Structures are given as C-alpha cells and as structure tokens.
Amino acid sequence: MEKVYNTMRNSGAACIAIGIISIVLGVATGIVAIVFGAKLLTRKDEIVF
Secondary structure, X not given: XXXXXXXHHHHHHHHHHHHXXXXXXXXXHHHHHHHHXXXXXXXXXXXXX
C-alpha cells in the first residue's frame, strides 16, 4: 500500500509543477505578444508597400 501512496504523491507533485510551468509560460507568451503587437501598431505609419 505504501508504494501506491508514494506513486500518488509523486504524480500529484509532478502535476502541480507542470501546471505552474504552464501558467508561467502562458503569461510570458501573452506579454511578449502584447509588446510586439504594440510595437507594430505604433510603427504602422513607417510601413510602405
């Protein structure tokens, strides 16, 4: 029985770690997208086709 509890504890800890990493990466990606989008909008007058 102890082996099952250890496995459950390890998988629970891994899921929490993966969740935190996913949140951090998602927030970082969102911030980068906002920054580059703002740069594109501010420099749209400089674009010549």
